[in-house]
Structure formats: structure tokens, C-alpha cells
Amino acid sequence: MIKENQxxxxxxxxxxxxxxxxxxIVLAFLFHFLNYHGSFYIGLNYYLKLMLYIIPAYFLIYNYFNLHDSFxxxxxxxxxxxxxxSNFIGVIFIFVLVFFLKEVHVSRMVIILYGFINILLTSLSRVALRKILRKMRAKGYNLKHLLLVGWNEVSAEFYDKVGSNRNLGYDFVGYLSHSKVNTAGRKIAYxxxxxxxxxxxxxxxxxxxIISLDFNEFSELGNIIEVCEKAGVKSNLLPFYTKYLPTKPYIDEVEGMPLINIRKIPLDNMLNSFCKRLLDITAxxxxxxxFSPILLITAIGVKLTSPGPVIYKQERIGRxxxxxxxxxxxxxxxxxxxSDMTTWGTKDDDRRTKFGSFIRKCSIDELPQLINVLKGDMSLVGPRPExxxxxxxxxxxxxxxxxKHLVRPGITGxxxxxxWRGDTSxxxxxKxxxxxxxxxxxxxDIKILFLTVFKGFVNHSEEI
Incomplete structure (x- = not known):
């Protein structure tokens, strides 16, 4: 039933x-020509006719990016x-389409506005749909029924994590095992x-x-998969060595043989690395x-309240x-x-000056690390260096x-x-x-930077 519903x-x-x-496209046209009172070379009707070409193209683009699949x-x-x-590609397609149609009076601004408005409205629709589905799933609707084949530490952890989030919409039918086992009070049927x-x-x-077999049960894997395929039911592997796998395993191929890359690092990609570095430098x-006025005031404050250098340099381990x-x-x-190299800072550390406590509380003491970012020692976002x-x-x-040392360390992360900062786990x-x-x-990265700003750059028990 869930397949038909999907x-x-x-x-x-x-x-x-x-x-x-x-x-x-209607909103883009109206926004652009809101205060225009003359006659149009091209009216709204022409833009609507263009949608006969654009919508099928967008359908293909969205499907390519799996935007019409289950989320x-x-x-x-x-x-x-x-x-x-998708919209970046879509807008380029529209410009190419207009070029081949040889219509010189199509407004470029209308097309660009269309792209931005479409991104906004489509994103809002996805947010709304997710909220609706979460409410439905919390009430027991739109559930996907799972059967666990095998019971062990990994399948128990999977059950706990999935069961703790009803918004995912999963319901466990039960588990299969050679014999009934102790599930430590979990409400799952044998x-x-x-x-x-x-x-x-x-x-x-x-x-x-969900197939979760121990090492000594792996001889039965082929038969279990074959049974699932004969019944037309999707099967998923939850291997006992899952703790060694990344969250998104990358599978390479050598002479037709699949190889699982244990650590696929997106920032190993040259384009990704370039984009991140460009953001670091410009930002x-x-x-x-x-923040130059704050930097100047803080430097004066440090100098006036305690003898010693304004900037404190400490060795850390980076990329x-x-x-x-x-x-x-x-x-x-x-x-x-x-002693500062082998001791952990605490919230009430008596080594702090009064002014120092203030700048640490507001994380103003971290601002000079922007120079580390410019130098390339650090990034704006990444694991904190130790x-x-x-x-x-x-x-x-x-x-x-x-x-953590596979990427540049960050000011925030x-x-x-x-x-999880300072004197925490x-x-x-x-993880x-x-x-x-x-x-x-x-x-x-953008999300983390926004969260850093909106949650407050406030430092609780940060390390020295």
C-alpha cells in the first residue's frame, strides 16, 4: 500500500x-512591471506560453535531482x-530557449526573478509538506512497515533511533531470529x-x-535477499560492521568489482575545496x-587591564x-x-582577568582567528583545533x-x-x-554560520 501511496x-x-x-512567472512579471504603465512588447501571455516548454524541462531536472522522490x-x-x-540549471535553460526562439524582447530580469521566486516557493512548499507529513505520521498515518531480519547490537540501536523519532513514519512489524532473544524491554515482537x-x-x-545479520549468520544472506526479491519487497542491509562505515558510503568500481570507500571526504573535491576557501577569504x-572597531577597543582593553601581550598565540594541530x-x-x-598547554579551561577559572571573562563570554577573544582563516591555517567552519x-x-x-584532521579546523563548527563546546563530551x-x-x-557551512549568529556567539566553559 505504501508504494501506491508514494x-x-x-x-x-x-x-x-x-x-x-x-x-x-506571473509574480515575476508583476513585480518587474509593477509601476510600468506603457504598452508591452511582450505581455504575460507570452511568458505563460513559454511554460509549455519550461515545465516539462523542470520536470526532468527535478527528477534528475530526485526532488520528486520520497524525502x-x-x-x-x-x-x-x-x-x-535545479533552478540554476532551469534559468540557464530558459535563456537558451529564448535565444533559439529569437525573441529579443523577453525581459532577462523577469527570468531571474522567476528563478528566485520559484526557489522560495518550492522550498516553502517542501517545508509545509514535511510538517503535514510529520503530523500525519505522529497520528499513525503514512507509516512504512519494517521487518528486522536478525537481532543484535546494531539492529537494536537502529530500532532505538528510528523508534525515538515518530516523524520518520516507520513502524516495526517485528524481528526474525533463530530463536527468541532478550530485547532488553523493547516493545518489538518476535x-x-x-x-x-x-x-x-x-x-x-x-x-x-532490514537485514541485520551477525558474522556467523552471513551464509544465509543470499537466501534472504532472494526471498525478498521474489516477494517484490525492498531489502536493506544493516551490516554488523556498520560502525566502521561513513554515513554516506561511496562505492567505487574496479574491473566490475564494487569497493566501499570507508572515508569519502567531499572537501577532497577540488571545486568544493575552492568554494569553501573562497568563502573563507571573502567572509x-x-x-x-x-569588526575593526571592536578589535581595536578589545586590544586597548586587554592592554590596560593586565600586563602582557594583547594577542595570545597557542600551538594547535590543524589539517x-x-x-x-x-x-x-x-x-x-x-x-x-x-601549564596552559596541558590543562583544561573551566567556567570559573581564577586565571582569567575580569575583562578576559567578559570577552570570553561573548567570544570576542576568538576574533583574531579571522587572521588564521586568511592565512589558511583555519576555516570559518570546521572541527575545533586542539x-x-x-x-x-x-x-x-x-x-x-x-x-577531524582531514579538513581545516574552524572558528565554529x-x-x-x-x-558540544568547551568542557563537554x-x-x-x-561524532x-x-x-x-x-x-x-x-x-x-552557511547553515552553521547562521546558527552561530542566531544562537549567539556566547562561550560557555570554552577550552583555553
Missing amino acids: KIFNAILAVIDAGICFLS RHKSLISEIGKIFQ AGGFGTLPSLLEKKGIDEV SLFALIL NKHPFKMYKFRSMKMEDGH RPFFVDKFRDEIPLYML WAQVNG IEERI CDIYYIENWTFLL
């Missing part, structure tokens, strides 16, 4: 998008990013052994099968100019494990020795810790905007850092 939903989505295209698994920011990309799978799938109450230059000097406004009293002592300490204590911080590294997009 087809209907996809068709409705395509109709909505077509309607938005029509509405966008049950997709993040909203990823969806909006694809809407941007549906029988692996041999009962064919009869269960014949009842047509199961939409997807940090702008920020240095914008590819290369050390660099990170700049901050000095917020603590000058001390002999190197001191060599703690890098050596955590690399042996925390799995995957060293992966995904961990920080999610509350290093494990959770690393956020790895998510960011594996799922980087230009729009994710």
Missing part, C-alpha cells in the same frame, strides 16, 4: 511544482540545496525464525526488510573590516596534523611555564578522533552549534565533527 504523492508533488512554476530519509537543507541547483520470512512477506503487510576579510599558531585576545594573567598534548591523549582514548564532539566532514556541503 506514487500518488510523487504525482501530487509534480503537480504542485508545476503550479509553482506558473505562479512564479523520508532526506534532510531539509539537502532538499533546498537541490532546489537551488515474528519467528528466518524460515518464516516467505510466509510473512506474502501477507503484504511489510513494506521493507573573513569582510568580518575583519566590520593533516600540521601544527600552527592560533591567535586569540589574551584573557588570562601571564604565567610562567606551559593542543598537541590533548591530541596525543585523545587519539588513543577516543575512536576516530584523528579523522557543527559540534559547537549543537551545544569529547566523544559527542567527535559531530565526523558527521560534518562526511556530509559537508556549501549550504551546511
Whole structure:
């Protein structure tokens, strides 16, 4: 039933998008010629006729970017990013179309406005649809029924995570195992052994099968997949080694043999890296100019309230494990020795000056790191860099810790905007850092920067 519903939903989505295209061109025409009282070389009718060519093209473009597929698994920011990309291509198509139609009086501004309006309205429609579907799923509608084949730590974790978010719209029919096992109080039914799978799938109450076998059960994988395919039910693999896989595995191919790339880093792509670096340079230059009065006042304040240098330089470990000097406004009293390299700052650290406590609370002490960004030591967004002592300490204590050094460290990051900053869980911080590294997009950087601004650049118990 869920497949039929999905087809209907996809068709409705395509109709909505077509309607938005029509509405966008009308609004673009009206906005551009709002105060125009003369006669038009080309009226609105001509632009509406163009939609007979444009809408089929947009249908193909949107399908290419999977914008008419189920977004049950997709993040909203990823969806909006694809809407941007689709409309960029769509606007180029319209300009090419007009060129071949040899109509010189078509307004370029109307076409550009059309693109922006279409992005806005399509994005808003996706937000509204998601909210509607979430409310429906919370009430038990539009659910996708899953059957777990195999019960182990991985499938139990999957059940917990999916079950904790009813908005996803998943319902577990039960689990299959050689024998009934202890599920630690989880409310999932034992549906029988692996041999009962064919009869269960014949009842047509199961939409997807999640196969989660232990190493000693892998010999049965082929038969289970074959049973699912005969029944026409989609199967998904949840392997026992899933903790070693990235969130979005990249599968390469060598002579027809698939190879799973364990760490596919989007920023290894030259174009992605260039775009991120361009953002860093332009934004940090702008920020240095914008905040120059604050920088000057803070420098004077540091100098007048405590003897010592204005800028505090501390060694941190950056991209590819290369050390660099990170700049901050000095917020603590000058001390002999190197205790700051092996101690963790706390909220009520008595080494702070009164002025230092103020600039740390507002994160003004971090502003000199914009110079690190310009130099290329750091990025605006990325994992926070750490001191060599703690890098050596955590690399042996925390799995995957060293992966944070695959990209440039940042002034702010995904961990920080999610509350994992300062004297908080290093494990959770690393999880956020790895998510960011594996799922980087230009729009994710923009999102993190906006969240940093809107949530407040306020520093709670930040490290030294």
C-alpha cells in the first residue's frame, strides 16, 4: 500500500511544482512591471506560453535531482540545496530557449526573478509538506512497515533511533531470529525464525526488510535477499560492521568489482575545496573590516587591564596534523611555564582577568582567528583545533578522533552549534565533527554560520 501511496504523492508533488512554476512567472512579471504603465512588447501571455516548454524541462531536472522522490530519509537543507541547483540549471535553460526562439524582447530580469521566486516557493512548499507529513505520521498515518531480519547490537540501536523519532513514519512489524532473544524491554515482537520470512512477506503487510545479520549468520544472506526479491519487497542491509562505515558510503568500481570507500571526504573535491576557501577569504576579510572597531577597543582593553601581550598565540594541530599558531585576545594573567598547554579551561577559572571573562563570554577573544582563516591555517567552519598534548591523549582514548584532521579546523563548527563546546563530551564532539566532514556541503557551512549568529556567539566553559 505504501508504494501506491508514494506514487500518488510523487504525482501530487509534480503537480504542485508545476503550479509553482506558473505562479512564479506571473509574480515575476508583476513585480518587474509593477509601476510600468506603457504598452508591452511582450505581455504575460507570452511568458505563460513559454511554460509549455519550461515545465516539462523542470520536470526532468527535478527528477534528475530526485526532488520528486520520497524525502523520508532526506534532510531539509539537502532538499533546498537541490532546489537551488535545479533552478540554476532551469534559468540557464530558459535563456537558451529564448535565444533559439529569437525573441529579443523577453525581459532577462523577469527570468531571474522567476528563478528566485520559484526557489522560495518550492522550498516553502517542501517545508509545509514535511510538517503535514510529520503530523500525519505522529497520528499513525503514512507509516512504512519494517521487518528486522536478525537481532543484535546494531539492529537494536537502529530500532532505538528510528523508534525515538515518530516523524520518520516507520513502524516495526517485528524481528526474525533463530530463536527468541532478550530485547532488553523493547516493545518489538518476535515474528519467528528466518524460515518464516516467505510466509510473512506474502501477507503484504511489510513494506521493507532490514537485514541485520551477525558474522556467523552471513551464509544465509543470499537466501534472504532472494526471498525478498521474489516477494517484490525492498531489502536493506544493516551490516554488523556498520560502525566502521561513513554515513554516506561511496562505492567505487574496479574491473566490475564494487569497493566501499570507508572515508569519502567531499572537501577532497577540488571545486568544493575552492568554494569553501573562497568563502573563507571573502567572509573573513569582510568580518575583519566590520569588526575593526571592536578589535581595536578589545586590544586597548586587554592592554590596560593586565600586563602582557594583547594577542595570545597557542600551538594547535590543524589539517593533516600540521601544527600552527592560533591567535586569540589574551584573557588570562601571564604565567610562567606551559601549564596552559596541558590543562583544561573551566567556567570559573581564577586565571582569567575580569575583562578576559567578559570577552570570553561573548567570544570576542576568538576574533583574531579571522587572521588564521586568511592565512589558511583555519576555516570559518570546521572541527575545533586542539593542543598537541590533548591530541596525543585523545587519539588513543577516543575512536576516530584523528579523522577531524582531514579538513581545516574552524572558528565554529557543527559540534559547537549543537551545544558540544568547551568542557563537554569529547566523544559527542567527535561524532559531530565526523558527521560534518562526511556530509559537508556549501549550504551546511552557511547553515552553521547562521546558527552561530542566531544562537549567539556566547562561550560557555570554552577550552583555553
